[in-house]
Structure formats: structure tokens, C-alpha cells
Amino acid sequence: MGGNEVLAERARNWGRFARSDAARGWLLVSPTALYALLLLAAPLATVLAFSFWTQDFLDIDRTFTLNNYREALAEPLYRELILRSVLIAGAVTLATVVLAYPIAYFVSFHVRPERKSMWIFLITIPFWTSYLIRVFLWKVILGFNGVVNTSLQGLGLIEEPLSFILYNPNAVVITLAHAFAPFAILPIFVALEKIDRSLLEASRDLGESRITTFFRVTLPLSVPGVAAAVLIVFIPTVGDYVTPRLVGGPDGLMIANMIQTQFLRLNNAPMGATLSVLAMVTVGVISLVFLALLARWLRVKQ
Amino acid sequence: MKSPIIHLTGVHKYYGDYHALRGIDLDIAEGEFFSLLGPSGCGKTTLLRTIAGFEDVSDGTLLLDGKDMEGVAPNRRPTNMVFQSYAIFPHLSVAQNVGFGLRRSSMSKEAKARAVGEALEMVGLGGYGNRAAHALSGGQRQRVALARALILKPRVLLLDEPLSALDKKLREQMQNELRRLQRQVGITFILVTHDQEEALIMSDRIAVMFEGEIAQLADPQTLYRRPATRRVAEFIGMMTFLPATVRGQEVEVAGLGRAEVEAEQCPGGLSDGDAHAGIRPELLSILFPGEETTRRVAEGVVEELTYYGDMTYYDVRLEGCERPVTISMKNMPGRPVLERGAPARVAWDARSLVIFG
Numbered sequence: 001m002g003g004n005e006v007l008a009e010r011a012r013n014w015g016r017f018a019r020s021d022a023a024r025g026w027l028l029v030s031p032t033a034l035y036a037l038l039l040l041a042a043p044l045a046t047v048l049a050f051s052f053w054t055q056d057f058l059d060i061d062r063t064f065t066l067n068n069y070r071e072a073l074a075e076p077l078y079r080e081l082i083l084r085s086v087l088i089a090g091a092v093t094l095a096t097v098v099l100a101y102p103i104a105y106f107v108s109f110h111v112r113p114e115r116k117s118m119w120i121f122l123i124t125i126p127f128w129t130s131y132l133i134r135v136f137l138w139k140v141i142l143g144f145n146g147v148v149n150t151s152l153q154g155l156g157l158i159e160e161p162l163s164f165i166l167y168n169p170n171a172v173v174i175t176l177a178h179a180f181a182p183f184a185i186l187p188i189f190v191a192l193e194k195i196d197r198s199l200l201e202a203s204r205d206l207g208e209s210r211i212t213t214f215f216r217v218t219l220p221l222s223v224p225g226v227a228a229a230v231l232i233v234f235i236p237t238v239g240d241y242v243t244p245r246l247v248g249g250p251d252g253l254m255i256a257n258m259i260q261t262q263f264l265r266l267n268n269a270p271m272g273a274t275l276s277v278l279a280m281v282t283v284g285v286i287s288l289v290f291l292a293l294l295a296r297w298l299r300v301k302q
Numbered sequence: 303m304k305s306p307i308i309h310l311t312g313v314h315k316y317y318g319d320y321h322a323l324r325g326i327d328l329d330i331a332e333g334e335f336f337s338l339l340g341p342s343g344c345g346k347t348t349l350l351r352t353i354a355g356f357e358d359v360s361d362g363t364l365l366l367d368g369k370d371m372e373g374v375a376p377n378r379r380p381t382n383m384v385f386q387s388y389a390i391f392p393h394l395s396v397a398q399n400v401g402f403g404l405r406r407s408s409m410s411k412e413a414k415a416r417a418v419g420e421a422l423e424m425v426g427l428g429g430y431g432n433r434a435a436h437a438l439s440g441g442q443r444q445r446v447a448l449a450r451a452l453i454l455k456p457r458v459l460l461l462d463e464p465l466s467a468l469d470k471k472l473r474e475q476m477q478n479e480l481r482r483l484q485r486q487v488g489i490t491f492i493l494v495t496h497d498q499e500e501a502l503i504m505s506d507r508i509a510v511m512f513e514g515e516i517a518q519l520a521d522p523q524t525l526y527r528r529p530a531t532r533r534v535a536e537f538i539g540m541m542t543f544l545p546a547t548v549r550g551q552e553v554e555v556a557g558l559g560r561a562e563v564e565a566e567q568c569p570g571g572l573s574d575g576d577a578h579a580g581i582r583p584e585l586l587s588i589l590f591p592g593e594e595t596t597r598r599v600a601e602g603v604v605e606e607l608t609y610y611g612d613m614t615y616y617d618v619r620l621e622g623c624e625r626p627v628t629i630s631m632k633n634m635p636g637r638p639v640l641e642r643g644a645p646a647r648v649a650w651d652a653r654s655l656v657i658f659g
Contacts (some may be wrong), residue, residue: 006369025310058316088551198385198386198387198389199389199391199392201347201356201376201383201385201389202383202389203391203402204355204356204375204377204404205354205376205377205382205451206377206382206451206454207377207405207406208377208405208452209375209377216402217391221392221393291642298393
């Protein structure tokens with residue numbers, strides 16, 4: 001009898017839990033939580049684990065070691081690749097945000113309200129084709145006999161085809177800046193849209209011209225959007241490997257290409273994992289420093 | 303009247319096909335508290351924004367302090383504005399907001415800080431300088447907006463419905479403060495409002511606007527007592543309109559009776575035939591039992607009443623008139639509140655009538 005009572009008690013408790021807000025909450029988040037666990041947390045944990053193991057011919061030696069990190073940090077090639085990745089990603093971010101701001105500004109301030117969504121839609125059209133195809137298109141545009149060179153030669157502006165625009169870091173910057181433009185335009189556009197237009201009128205009313213109003217009101221108020229754009233562009237471009245592989249040439253290769261090589265060519269998954277972790281840590285540290293500096297700058301302005 | 307600080311002649315404003323301002327002629331004197339009053343969409347805000355320079359004049363001229371403002375940007379006009387939304391810069395502190403317009407001035411840093419402190423003191427926000435702008439209440443934002451505009455010592459301060467977002471108590475307090483502030487600084491204030499009571503309380507003169515035109519331009523008392531048109535009369539305060547017949551100087555008002563009227567009681571002129579007689583609720587009174595009067599008396603029945611505490615508003619149906627008249631009575635000791643259906647004797651004067659053709 002006692003056992004039955006315990007079971008009944010449990011069933012009652014379960015019934016109460018199933019009807020509670022907590023149960024409903026768990027039910028609601030479980031698909032996303034499961035997704036995050038399986039597809040984000042688990043692979044990350046695996047990569048982290050691999051970075052402490054050693055490749056032993058075809059097997060993995062699962063004893064904990066920091067050798068990979070020692071080796072990776074001692075090897076100048078890896079350091080140079082990470083530095084180059086950060087510099088290229090920085091250049092891409094700068095170019096993208098500087099070019100995206102005027103576009104976002106134009107759509108937000110000079111397009112009639114009923115047309116804005118159409119403009120945003122048009123800006124996202126490049127996403128309709130594959131990333132790979134867009135990179136190949138840039139090869140056609142920037143190539144030795146590409147659109148740019150033949151046009152400039154046809155116009156008589158240059159004698160020899162320009163060689164600094166393909167198979168080097170410049171090409172990587174141009175291609176990535178184009179690919180990531182919508183990612184920068186959208187957050188800046190949203191930040192500009194949120195600015196109360198009467199603030200701009202107030203600034204004009206208080207004696208500032210259009211230009212000084214931009215620097216005293218519009219720009220500071222759009223900083224959150226710019227910061228979001230910087231992070232959204234910088235973080236993925238550091239780890240990009242398709243673009244450097246296709247248009248970067250030998251000097252345009254980045255850390256992701258080395259990680260790919262470690263995993264697939266050199267059959268050294270632990271070293272690939274170690275480089276991945278190092279790249280992640282670098283990106284994380286740079287992003288945090290950027291956010292901290294931004295927060296401090298905003299506080300100083302206050 | 304002192305020399306006009308603002309002078310408008312034949313000002314028109316078109317938005318595409320929409321005719322927002324239809325020939326505004328207006329002089330506003332230096333140091334005046336002037337109100338633009340009207341329902342939404344009447345063009346009062348457009349007129350204010352035209353003076354500020356945010357809208358250009360489609361036709362006509364606008365002189366500010368004797369200078370033509372054609373093509374002059376808002377930042378080069380001697381006007382400052384308090385916006386309806388207050389437009390407080392959220393990324394700046396209170397002091398930075400108030401000192402925003404001082405950047406170009408030649409004052410020293412210390413002088414600027416002192417001016418900001420004085421401006422904040424003037425609007426009752428002394429010591430609030432270091433607060434973040436987003437941490438302010440509605441009333442405080444309003445004061446910051448005022449200080450920010452007044453610190454630049456404009457020739458004209460433009461106020462775009464500055465009190466409409468505040469609750470009733472705070473609004474009444476700010477109405478008094480604005481009036482006091484205006485007397486203190488002596489700057490011309492132009493207030494846009496849709497609240498007739500606010501306009502009456504605060505202004506030296508009021509322009510009532512309908513559909514892009516000024517319907518009447520007068521001081522509060524004239525506006526209330528002698529509205530120029532029936533529409534103005536309906537917009538300002540409460541007025542009952544009774545059918546009337548005009549013969550010569552004599553008017554036969556339904557329910558009230560015969561009366562002789564003066565020319566000034568007939569803003570549209572007096573012509574024989576059908577007309578309407580307007581009368582304010584407080585100019586009629588109910589005679590309670592035992593009260594006698596030398597005024598004229600009409601008989602009626604209480605149809606509806608609304609009790610406000612200090613006042614009771616009665617709708618009384620007079621004999622021989624379909625439409626009830628509204629009468630307001632002060633509630634005083636010994637004066638009963640009549641019930642629905644009670645007979646009522648109504649005292650009135652011929653001078654209280656306004657006749658509209």
C-alpha cells in the first residue's frame with residue numbers, strides 16, 4: 001500500500017509540474033536549447049578537447065597535454081597567419097563600415113518611408129546567389145584579363161594589366177567587403193531609423209548646421225549600430241577561408257586556410273583544433289577590448 | 303502696440319496639392335505672449351515651423367525683427383523652439399543639453415558653465431546638471447527644453463504644444479510657470495495649442511485658426527465674449543445656440559423672448575430673417591425659490607444635469623424651444639441641486655446674447 005501511495009504522490013507532483021509555468025517555459029525553450037547544445041556547445045567542446053590531445057599516426061592519443069599550444073605559439077608562421085587574418089579582417093571591417101554608413105544614411109534619411117523596405121530588400125539581393133559564385137565573380141572582375149583591366153586598358157588609362165588587384169590581400173579585402181556589406185548596412189540603418197528626427201531639428205534650431213548636426217547628434221546616436229556592424233563583420237571575416245583560398249594567392253592566405261590544411265592535408269586534427277581555439281581567443285579578446293574602449297569613450301562623452 | 307518682432311503678409315504654404323496655410327497676415331509684438339489656437343490639422347504647427355525655418359514659405363513674406371527670412375536656415379534665425387517631444391538629446395547630460403547651443407558662442411568655458419547653471423536655476427532644476435537626460439521625468443524634460451532654448455536669449459521663443467504630454471496637475475503648474483518666466487525674461491513667446499483654456503489663461507493675444515486661416519485674432523476676453531464666428535464661439539468655451547428671428551434691432555429668441563441688441567453683439571452684422579442667438583452657460587441663471595431678479599425671466603424644465611462639485615451644469619428645456627439651454631450654477635450653501643424634471647425659472651439679459659446670421 002505504501003508503495004502505491006508514493007507512486008500516487010509522484011504522479012500528483014508530476015501532474016502539478018506539467019501544468020506549471022516552469023514546465024511550459026522548459027517546453028518552449030527546449031527546441032532552441034537542444035539546437036544550441038547539439039550544434040554549438042558540443043562541437044566547441046569537441047574542438048577544445050582535441051586541442052589538448054595528440055595525433056599519433058592514425059590514432060588520437062587522448063592524454064592531456066599543452067604541447068600543441070607550445071608548438072603553435074612558438075611557430076612564427078602561425079603567429080604571422082593570425083596577425084595577417086586580424087589585419088585583413090580589420091581592413092575589411094573598416095572598408096565595409098565606412099562604405100555601408102552612407103548607404104544606410106541615404107536609405108534612412110533620403111528615401112521616402114514607403115520605399116524603405118524595398119531598398120532594404122534590394123540591398124539583400126546579392127544573398128540570393130551562393131557566396132562561392134560571388135567570390136568567383138570577383139575573380140572575373142579583378143582578373144588579369146578581367147573587367148577592370150580590360151576596361152582601363154580599353155580607355156588607354158593603363159598600359160599593363162594591374163596585378164595588385166588579384167591574388168593578394170587587396171583582393172581578399174575587396175571581395176569580403178562586398179560580401180559583408182549588407183551585414184553592416186542593416187544594423188547601421190536600424191540605429192539611424194531609431195533616431196528621433198526632432199533631435200536633428202532641435203540641433204538646427206540651437207544653431208548647428210547640417211554638417212555639425214551630423215557630427216554632434218546623428219553620428220553619436222548611431223554608434224550602437226556602428227559597433228554592431230563592426231563586430232558582425234569582423235568576427236566572421238577573421239575565420240573566412242573560401243575567399244583567401246580563391247582570390248588571395250599565396251600572400252593572401254589566412255589562419256582558416258592553415259586550420260583546414262591541418263585537418264585535411266596534414267591529418268593533424270589536434271593542431272587544427274589548437275589553431276582554431278587560438279583564433280577564437282584572439283577574436284574574442286579583440287572584440288571585448290573594442291567594446292570596453294567604446295563603452296569608455298561613450299562615458300567620457302557623457 | 304510696440305514694434306512687431308514678427309510680420310507676416312499673405313503667407314501661403316502648400317504640400318503638393320494640400321494647402322496648409324491660406325494667406326496668413328499677422329503681426330506679433332515684441333514681448334508678447336501670443337497663442338496659435340485651433341483643432342489639429344488647422345495649420346498652427348505649420349505656421350510655427352515656418353517661423354522657426356523648418357518649413358519654407360510657398361508664397362508671401364515673413365519678416366523677423368525686420369529682416370526677410372526667405373532662404374534663412376533655422377540655425378541662422380533669432381528664434382528657438384521647445385518641441386512637442388522636447389527633443390532632449392539622449393546621449394548628453396542635462397548640462398550638456400542646456401549648453402548645446404553655446405558651442406559657437408565666444409564665452410569662456412567658465413562663463414558657459416555659469417550660464418548653464420543659471421538657466422537650470424531659472425527653470426527650477428538647479429543641481430540637476432550632471433544627471434543623464436534619459437533619467438528625467440516628463441516635467442523635467444520640459445524644463446530642460448525651456449532652459450536650452452532660453453539660454454540663447456532668442457528674440458522669439460516658439461513652443462509647440464509643450465504641455466500636452468503632461469498630466470493635468472503638472473500642466474496647470476507649468477502654465478503658471480511659463481507665464482511667470484515670460485514676464486521675467488520679456489522675450490516674445492509664441493505658443494501652439496489645441497487647448498482653448500490654456501490659450502485663454504496664458505496669452506496676451508490669441509489667433510484662432512481653422513483650415514489654414516486665422517478666423518479671429520483678439521485678446522482672451524474679446525475672444526470669449528465676442529467670438530467673431532459661430533465656429534470660434536463653439537471652439538472657445540461652451541455656448542448654446544438658439545434659433546432666433548431678426549427684425550431691425552430686435553431679436554426674437556426661441557424660448558427666451560424678445561430683446562433689443564447692440565451692433566457689437568452681432569459680429570457678422572444684423573440682417574432681417576433667421577439667425578442664431580448664442581449664450582454662455584454662466585450668463586444664464588436659475589432662480590431658486592425665494593430669489594427675485596430685475597432681469598428677464600423665462601420658464602423651463604430641467605432635462606439633464608451634471609454635478610461637478612463646485613458647479614452644477616443644467617440642461618433646461620425652455621417653453622417654446624426644442625433645444626435645451628446649458629446653464630452653469632455655482633453650488634453655494636442653501637442653494638439646492640435641482641432634480642431632473644424640476645421646473646426652473648431662468649434669468650437672462652439681452653446683453654448676454656451674441657447673434658450670428
